[in-house]
Amino acid sequence: MPNSKDGPKTKPTDASAVDYLTTQAPENRRADGLALLDLFTEVTGEHPVMWGESIVGFGRYTYTNTSKKPADWPLTGFSPRKAQITIYIMTGYSDRPELVDGLGKFTARGSCLYFKKLADLDRDRLKALIKWGYDTMKLRYKA
Numbered sequence: 001m002p003n004s005k006d007g008p009k010t011k012p013t014d015a016s017a018v019d020y021l022t023t024q025a026p027e028n029r030r031a032d033g034l035a036l037l038d039l040f041t042e043v044t045g046e047h048p049v050m051w052g053e054s055i056v057g058f059g060r061y062t063y064t065n066t067s068k069k070p071a072d073w074p075l076t077g078f079s080p081r082k083a084q085i086t087i088y089i090m091t092g093y094s095d096r097p098e099l100v101d102g103l104g105k106f107t108a109r110g111s112c113l114y115f116k117k118l119a120d121l122d123r124d125r126l127k128a129l130i131k132w133g134y135d136t137m138k139l140r141y142k143a
Contacts, residue, residue, distance in 0.1 A: 010052035012072070017048035017056045021080070025054070029080030032118040036078050036085070039123070043131045044076065055079045055088070059134065061141035075137040076130055087113040087126075089133035091140075099129045 021033040037048060037056060046058040057074025065071045079086045090111045093100050100108070104121035107114045113129075115121060137143065 010055060010073075012057070012060070013050045013052070015050040017050055020050055020054070021056070025080045026082040029082070029085060032085060033078075033080035035118055036080070036087075039127060040076065040078065040130060043127055044134050046075075049074070051077065054081065057088075059138065059143055061090075061137055061143040063141070075141075075143055076134045084114045084116055085118070087115075087130070089113060089129060091133045091136045093129070096129060096132055099125050099132065103129070 017037060018034075021030055021037060025033050033056070040046075040056070040058050041048060044058040048056050048058060049060075051057045051074055055074070055077055056079065057077035059075030060072050061075055062070050062072050073090070074088065076090065077088045079088075088111055092111050093108050093113065102122060103125045105115060106121065
């Protein structure tokens with residue numbers, strides 16, 4: 001969650017996620033980005049919102065940032081970046097090793113899961129992990 005002294009730099013916009021994924025996302029990530037858009041929409045039941053220039057977010061929660069100010073962030077989401085795709089599971093991954101084991105070829109740090117292509121991941125496990133993270137955050141923050 002990028003922050004500056006004035007608050008988060010990454011905020012929701014009115015930009016279209018579909019437009020971003022079909023015209024502005026790195027070309028090598030567009031097909032996977034559109035597939036993830038469908039997957040996240042199905043799992044969360046939420047309308048996608050662009051956060052900043054490259055994060056497709058679903059839902060919203062308010063947290064207290066390091067400067068003790070309230071800030072908003074998506075409950076879950078993804079970003080098809082040039083080098084790899086990032087999925088944001090805000091709860092992290094350590095509580096669900098049964099979903100992470102066998103997920104496929106990825107790396108994880110904090111609340112971010114990084115991978116090169118969607119075909120490298122088990123979609124059923126990925127859907128379950130996204131649903132668990134989304135539902136847990138929704139309950140935790142009463143979002």
